[in-house]
Amino acid sequence: MTDQEVVARCLSGDRDAFAILVERWGGRVYNVALRITADADAASDCAQEAFVRAYRSLHRYDPAYPFGPWILKIATNASLTHLRSWHAHEEPMGDEPPEHAEPSEAGPEETAVRREAVSEVLAAMTALPPAYRAALTLRHLQQLSYQEVADALELPLGTVKTHLHRARAALRARLAGRRKGMS
Amino acid sequence: MSGHRPADLAPEERAVDRVLAAVPPVAPPIGFRDAVLRRIRAERRSPYEWPMALALALPSLAYLFWAVGLNGSDIAVAIENVFALAAGTEGQAFFSVDGLLVLAFALLGVGALLGTHALITPAEEAGR
Numbered sequence: 001m002t003d004q005e006v007v008a009r010c011l012s013g014d015r016d017a018f019a020i021l022v023e024r025w026g027g028r029v030y031n032v033a034l035r036i037t038a039d040a041d042a043a044s045d046c047a048q049e050a051f052v053r054a055y056r057s058l059h060r061y062d063p064a065y066p067f068g069p070w071i072l073k074i075a076t077n078a079s080l081t082h083l084r085s086w087h088a089h090e091e092p093m094g095d096e097p098p099e100h101a102e103p104s105e106a107g108p109e110e111t112a113v114r115r116e117a118v119s120e121v122l123a124a125m126t127a128l129p130p131a132y133r134a135a136l137t138l139r140h141l142q143q144l145s146y147q148e149v150a151d152a153l154e155l156p157l158g159t160v161k162t163h164l165h166r167a168r169a170a171l172r173a174r175l176a177g178r179r180k181g182m183s
Numbered sequence: 184m185s186g187h188r189p190a191d192l193a194p195e196e197r198a199v200d201r202v203l204a205a206v207p208p209v210a211p212p213i214g215f216r217d218a219v220l221r222r223i224r225a226e227r228r229s230p231y232e233w234p235m236a237l238a239l240a241l242p243s244l245a246y247l248f249w250a251v252g253l254n255g256s257d258i259a260v261a262i263e264n265v266f267a268l269a270a271g272t273e274g275q276a277f278f279s280v281d282g283l284l285v286l287a288f289a290l291l292g293v294g295a296l297l298g299t300h301a302l303i304t305p306a307e308e309a310g311r
Binding site for chain 1: 187188189190191196198199200202203204205206207208209210211212215216218219220222223226
């Protein structure tokens with residue numbers, strides 16, 4: 001059953017069908033929130049909030065477009081709103097590598113090296129401004145097209161390209177700085 | 184959005200894309216799905232509770248204000264007598280009970296209960 005069919009079922013009164021969308025998109029929505037907020041608890045709250053907002057606005061979803069970018073846009077907005085709110089001014093604990101990452105088939109040594117590299121990237125990403133984190137997350141972690149990122153962030157395409165260009169440059173600089181500091 | 188690299192990936196993006204694509208997805212916390220569905224169920228329930236609470240409480244409040252404005256001194260004397268009887272300072276006490284007043288209090292109570300339930304349910308459900 002496609003996402004559009006599930007949405008149609010929800011709108012026709014089968015509200016329990018929404019559970020299918022939560023199962024299907026929960027992981028990606030949570031990961032978008034996690035990378036933007038850099039805090040597991042906040043990410044869980046924002047991801048839940050995103051689904052509740054999506055449920056309230058299902059009638060506004062246009063089935064001519066894919067469901068994924070739509071729900072990820074809501075998750076991005078919820079996460080950025082959270083960061084702007086008064087209780088989000090504490091420093092996020094973003095340097096932690098994922099503790100319960102989905103399992104990989106790499107050996108222990110390779111896993112350790114990879115974990116360190118991932119930890120470095122996440123730490124560098126956490127130091128970026130939230131808008132840059134959101135753009136990088138949508139573009140490179142969720143693999144959205146430029147247009148989809150622009151739609152999700154409600155920014156013109158040109159602005160998104162500029163944001164991403166600056167975000168990548170800042171990420172590269174921070175990674176280089178961290179590596180220099182370690183050696 | 185296919186889960187693969189975006190078709191419009193420019194050559195200058197590839198290096199950063201490779202680095203970020205290596206970040207593994209993190210599984211949502213245990214109970215995430217159930218927490219979302221509980222909040223959705225709470226969403227469905229509360230729209231009916233608020234109008235009912237208001238429909239019960241507002242006319243009752245209006246009647247209570249009107250009654251207190253009209254017969255405030257009688258009501259105060261009746262309440263004093265009830266307290267005096269309860270405290271045992273008087274063996275006998277006279278007070279009259281206005282049926283509509285009691286009904287208004289009861290409906291206000293029910294309305295307050297419904298309103299409180301509508302207010303606390305989403306927060307309680309989300310917190311689990």
